[in-house]
Amino acid sequence: MAKTFKILFILALLGALATVGITYGVYQQVKDSIPTKEEMKDIELQIPLRIYTRDEKLIGEFGEQRRSPIRYEDIPHDLENAVLAAEDSNFYHHPGVDIVGLLRAAYQLVSTGEIQSGGSTITMQVARNYFLSFEQTFMRKFTEIFISLKLEQELSKHDILELYMNKIYLGKRAYGFEAAAQVYYGKHLDELTLAQYAMIAGLPKAPSRYNPVANSSRALIRRNWILQRMLTLGMIEKEAYQNAVEAPVTAENYGIQPDIEANYVAEMVRHELYQSYGEKLYTEGLVVYTTIDSERQNNANQSVYDGVMAYDERHGYRGTLDTRTNLVSATLEEQQDVFKNFSNIPSWTLALVLETTDTNATLRLEDGSTFDLSFDGISWAAPYINENYHGKNPKTVDDVLVAGDIIQLRPDDNTTWRLAQSPVVQSALLSLDSKDGAIESLVGGFDYFSNKFNRVTQSKRQPGSNFKPFIYASALANGYTAASVINDAPVVFHDSNLASAWRPTNDGGKFYGPTRLRQALYRSQNVVSVRLLDEMGIRPALEYIKHFGFDPNELPRNLSLSLGSANLSPLQIATGYAVFSNGGYRVQPYLIDRIEDRAGEIVFQAEPMTVCNDCTMLENDIDNPDAPNKGLFDTDSGVIELPVAPRVIDSDIAYIMYDIMRDVIRYGTGRRARVLERSDIAGKTGTTNDGRDAWFSGFNGDIVTSVWTGFDDMSPLGRGEWGGSASLPTWINYMRAALADTPASYVNKPSSLVTVRIDPDTGERALPGQSNAMFEMFRKDHVPERRMSARSEQAGSNTQNNSSSEQAPSSNIAIENLF
Template structure:
């Protein structure tokens, strides 16, 4: 007996010594528990509009950390019942549970019971791998004991609830409630709580979406444990175990569709932070305005459909045999394989009448497509040719055609197709450079290429205002006359070895004032103006607008916009005209937050009234144009809208709209670059392959409608703004044919603005028929008389009323 006692004592001592030495061996190799006091959960990056609407989330692990004090008591009780009911009693290791698990394993040879406590699971999830070895288990036990000695039970429970994996990329209890039920943690029913609490043991095996039967068994086990522990009564238990499992997959709802912006931000965040961008829980607030972004997406798609429909219907791409497939279930199967793209949805033609068709949209939804929704569909031949105007629906559709429909502006269905043409629209605050809306293409799912920021296209006549601003800076005025006449240049790259530029109309108009030349987009005037001003000065000016030297050719075609620019670059350039003459830098990110704000944008602001002595001058944008040149250019760009190539913009009913159309050779690019003082917007339309849009598809016809669709919404309730006449300018009533002062009573007189030192001083001669015979002599050069004081704007008669 004594021998047995000594053997048992020796064995116990040996076990203690072995445990001690194992502890001394393992303990120094263990990580520092202090890191748990500042635990960093792998949380996805969320991107928001400036008004707080979610635009996108990036990161494999869905997680929303929560304080344990915010977790409802029933949720805590469910997890304790499922995982560790003695959590608040043991020191990190439940020796009773370990012994039960050990005896079960020795008896059956199978691991049926788990011995891990919540604390041990925290140790494993934060510090250890998932390998199943004896040595890892020892480290887990030692770590659990250390964690319990340094953290409170509440801290440990909080770590657990935020770290544990629940399946479907959901980490943490809050993410699980969203993924499986689309609810907040305080909105869950008790049976839903039990379902979620049952997941950590085996998220794939007990998943309520992929395996609802096993999920039900596991849920009922958790409820049974809750009843046994006194957390719920028997009546509640009996009611809950008979409920069906109602979980289904819920993705985080995107509240604002802006995929091109979201991808732009994602790429920039990855460039700055690497993989940590997807796990650090960054909340990125962009400069995007939700209302304007929605308007931009809608305007872009509508303009592309308008262009597409002008050029004809390309026909159905797929057909099914309605004699063989007669059931709606068959039709649904085909339609389910065709994705909704842009504004279009798939449909199946079931029957055709003379001027209408019955279309099946799936899920038992039938619509009648009337003639107003069909009559546009002339057959597409090429960009310059379409078939005859259809006379009946049978010329357009056949029963069995799989087609696409979209809603028109009156919410009526219309036959449609996915446009092959592409476009971009970008809008920015000209004062700060904040990009408030951006559309990079028809549909991000079709093409992730962002045409607003990546498409280097020829700006065409949209570049001319930069040239004209250079000319005004170097002594020209809006009334300066340049000859619009044929000109020929030697150019071996052209047919015949010569370049003979022409105006869009093919005509030449002779001596033309710069105001008229810009409004009518006269090419020959622009070329002669560039010859006069010089390529170097023009490129220097363009770089002050934001263009890069590599984007600009050092040759005369520069005058016609033969360089390259993205729509965003054009937005930066035209912001100079919109903000009073300052160069601002476009930006997209307003601030970045984690637990605190780690970045906040501090853009340089356009400030017309700021002085060099202002203490905040470093935050002000550099001036590109003098106030005088800016004022003259703004009035000339308004002339483009009033009398030039963008007159349809007058339909907006505003007097502060200004801008410039742009059309490139062979109609490959169509632009409208426009603004009001509070908003700059650029619209571009073209093919990615740079093929022709078709004869007559100019900036004013193709791109301007997109700009107007957007601005009509963007400027709703926005008051008109004007620029005050700066000192150093004079407004004179002049004779347009001579550039001299107009005689009183002249019927063709116009008002023009001049630098005061260059304003006309003499009257134009009256027509010869109006002169008395006694005034004719040998020298008629003295007919002009001294100039009276110039006409000036007053508060009662603002300058805009003079033009």
């Protein structure tokens, strides 16, 4: 007996020594793979780039791994229990490895020659996910064990569980449970139910097999098994268990949903930062806060959408996507399957016409439901002929649709549907703060997912009359006044820079004779603008216009410049108008306010050039706008030093131009904007030759907004489409909300301006007692001389005596111009 015991003892000792030897040998093999203490405590997740509005609404996310890291304190208790029940119920009691599980895995390895189950604890899964590959080999398993034991020594259980919750892959590119909550339920973790916690807790085992979207029945079985485990382990009560197992599967593929639609903005930010960060941009966890205001961005989106759809419906219905009469009697599955062949606008739906009557159409929608579309939702659909003409307006539903038609529908007042078609026309809107250039909203086109081309920044189109204010400002700087008279009469120019003789005309071919510059701008008279530039000279005009931020090399050096023949972007136009809005200063548009790293530390903070009205100037070189200008600003946190926007035009000129452009809205081509009932707004329309581009740019003392409308292929917009009809309504809708509940903000009026009474026909100083005299503003060095008697020769009989203090012109005056 003693001999047997001795033999067994020796064998056990040898086995122990062998085990130690093997363990030591294995350790020597894998020790270089074991991370150091510092590496374990300095674990960094791959976190995607996230872009927010200035009021912290998510705009977009860029990165292959969808991940939203959370702290242990933020993990819901029910989720923690569900994960422990599913993956490692003994987590808080083992040293990092589960001996029983490992022995079971070892037995499977010896008996089958393959690793069938890893016996992995949560700690071991963390070790594998952060430090190792997923290959199933003997040496990798031993490395995993050693790393797990070391993790337990260096980190707390809560630290390890936090790492697990943020790293584990849960399908649909979701890494971590917060990301999974957003992807599968469109909610944050703290908004989920017990049943939903159990559902996503079942994903780590096999994300594709137990995916609730792709395999709902199999996912349901695993969810209920986890709930049963939680009940058995005393983690939940019987009632909670019963309610959870009876809950339906509600998971869908939401992806990471932004809080606000601003895809053109997100792409601008991504593109700019990629130049500096490269591929690291998508994993470093940078958080970008833009200058975008979420409410104004939503309003900009809706305004562009409504403007495009209004234009599209005005020009008629181009027809259905297809007609398949055999589908009317097909099965529901066959009817729904056909929709896969057609693309659509987000938030719209496709539909199959099942039956029509005079008053409505019965439709099969994409989701399988039926809907009765009334004639009211179809009545706009006169047949499209071309952009200039459409057919007769329909009188019944049968005039538009037949059974078997496949059509598009768009939401109508969010309660019903309306017949629609994907528009071809495009529109863009940019709105910025004129005091520092902060871009508050930007829409680069009708639908980013259909066409990612950003028309605010990438498109260069002719602004037409939208450019005239810069010509007129140049004239004021070169000795002209708002009362200067130019003869609006036929003229032929033989400019060596033009291909042939040029005969500029006004809209409708009408001429008005001698016209004051104020009138000419708010009526948008082409001939006056051309004659004015011809008199003034192209070179001095170009020299002055560059102060607004335009590159003279991008501007034509011929008289067509006066009618906006340059190719410019909405961003450039809005930047130029900001000079009028802020009283003569040039600001630089900017989009990124600050950038924070994954730890919340600010790595970039914008310091925009800001208009300095009430600050103390430190440096200011007016003659050199590009020189560094600095000033001290009083802020809530004290006095700070910031870059100051340089003054680029005289404040007197800025205000006179502002006042003239207020007349554009009061009496001229922008009269539709009077609906806003704002006395502080000013602006200018613009329509190019053949109506290929339609613009409206407008502002008050704080905000500048430019809207462009046109076709990407430069086709004409069609008869009756001008800046005042195609773009101004979008501007009005946007500014109505942007200016709501805000006080009037006027451009500062310099005290140096002088107001005198003038003769409306000649622009000269009015005679004492002259009955038709009117007031006009002048710079103090350009006031007309006082007259005591009438001249023997009059400058014409133009009697449209309208200025900022007069009545509106008669209705026969042209309300727009073409280039």
